[in-house]
Amino acid sequence: SPWREVGPAAMTSAAAPTPERHNGELSLAQVKAVGQKRLLAELAKLNAAMPEGVLSIAADPKDVYVWNLVIAPVSCPF
Numbered sequence: 001s002p003w004r005e006v007g008p009a010a011m012t013s014a015a016a017p018t019p020e021r022h023n024g025e026l027s028l029a030q031v032k033a034v035g036q037k038r039l040l041a042e043l044a045k046l047n048a049a050m051p052e053g054v055l056s057i058a059a060d061p062k063d064v065y066v067w068n069l070v071i072a073p074v075s076c077p078f
Helices: 008-013 028-048
Strands: 003-005 055-060 063-071
Antiparallel strands (some): 003 055
C-alpha cells in the first residue's frame, strides 16, 4: 500500500538524494528534498497533535517529491 503514517519511519524512508553542488548553488533536487523534509517534519508535528489515524500522506511512486495530504473526515479538536 502506498499509504504511510507521518512519523520517523516515513521521514527515514523519504531520505533525500545525495546532495550535488553546482557553482555553489543548490541543485533543484536539493531544493525539492529540503522542502520535502520540512513538509514531513511539519506533518509529523500536526499528526502528533491529532487523534490517531487522522493525518496521513501518500507518495506518488513515480515522483518521491509529490505528496498528497489526506485528512480524514472527523471533527477537528481545534
